[in-house]
Amino acid sequence: MASTTPTDSPPPTRTPPVATKKSTSTGRAGDKIFLALSRGSGILLLVIMASIAGFLAYRSAIAISADEGNFLTTFDWDPAGDPPVFGIAVLLFGTVVSSVIAMVIAVPIAVGIALFISHYAPRRLAAPLAYVVDLLAAVPSIIYGIWGALFLVPYLEGLNLWLDEFFAWTYLFEKTEVGVARSLFTVGILLAIMILPIVTSVSREVFLQVPRMNEEAALALGATRWEVIRMSVLPFGRSGVISASMLGLGRALGETMAVATVLSPSFVISFHLLNPGGGTFAQNIAAKFDEANELGRDALIASGLVLFILTLLVNGAARLVIARRKEYSGANA
Numbered sequence: 001m002a003s004t005t006p007t008d009s010p011p012p013t014r015t016p017p018v019a020t021k022k023s024t025s026t027g028r029a030g031d032k033i034f035l036a037l038s039r040g041s042g043i044l045l046l047v048i049m050a051s052i053a054g055f056l057a058y059r060s061a062i063a064i065s066a067d068e069g070n071f072l073t074t075f076d077w078d079p080a081g082d083p084p085v086f087g088i089a090v091l092l093f094g095t096v097v098s099s100v101i102a103m104v105i106a107v108p109i110a111v112g113i114a115l116f117i118s119h120y121a122p123r124r125l126a127a128p129l130a131y132v133v134d135l136l137a138a139v140p141s142i143i144y145g146i147w148g149a150l151f152l153v154p155y156l157e158g159l160n161l162w163l164d165e166f167f168a169w170t171y172l173f174e175k176t177e178v179g180v181a182r183s184l185f186t187v188g189i190l191l192a193i194m195i196l197p198i199v200t201s202v203s204r205e206v207f208l209q210v211p212r213m214n215e216e217a218a219l220a221l222g223a224t225r226w227e228v229i230r231m232s233v234l235p236f237g238r239s240g241v242i243s244a245s246m247l248g249l250g251r252a253l254g255e256t257m258a259v260a261t262v263l264s265p266s267f268v269i270s271f272h273l274l275n276p277g278g279g280t281f282a283q284n285i286a287a288k289f290d291e292a293n294e295l296g297r298d299a300l301i302a303s304g305l306v307l308f309i310l311t312l313l314v315n316g317a318a319r320l321v322i323a324r325r326k327e328y329s330g331a332n333a
Helices: 021-066 089-120 123-137 141-170 184-208 212-220 225-254 257-262 281-288 294-324
Strands: none
Touching: 021 294, 089 123, 089 184, 089 225, 089 281, 089 294, 123 184, 141 184, 141 257, 184 225, 184 257, 212 225, 225 281, 225 294, 257 281, 281 294
């Protein structure tokens, strides 16, 4: 006689809870509010930027129409003269040269410090060192300017003489004028010290976001510490380092008080970087705004418009570089 076995009944299925109309409507309302706030913030930012650009363009047009010289190529700055003559050639040269010097000095050192903190230093040393770097980024620029005027300028005279003795053949480091080290080279060194904490902090955070699996895979294949950094860390953090560098460059281009404290301004373009003199946009605006007449203030605003455009071009170029290297940005990691 065949025995019958009870059939296994299928497990009961759980039906997902049906969202009530109240919760659904509340969620949709919250999404709509968040979308409206986000969109409004973006539009407000564009309106502010457009307002700044419009104000600068309007006042600049008034100044340039009254300028008897060429605004882009004239070396003089005399808006109160009869006739008024002023130009930005010296200011543009000084701003670009001092910022380039700062970037050449600061970026390699900042990347090295960031790599040391993130991949070489023991934890007991890395945490205090990172804290000190972040603290340096918060120091006001006037403090750097006072330190540069009282300490950096006197002690750079020996370095200037050494560079003139051994590297005068480069023409850039040939010192042809006697004077203290209040030159664009000194400004570049001071700006490099100022932007070093910013570039280091951002680069360190980017390097710490490298996927651990990438580093462990390279180590498992027998790579050395430097090979791991070269093949895994630097490609992943390349876009972050570029962004950090552009952030530091933005501060270098617009730095005012530190440059005004250290530099001996003069409206002369000289490729001898050790000679005293030169000028930057921000330093010139800070030095001449109080004593300027109505046309002089419009002329300073016109120079500010050029600095505004220069900053936009630099940031736009950085965005293009990052967009061309999306495979290194870490977005697909």
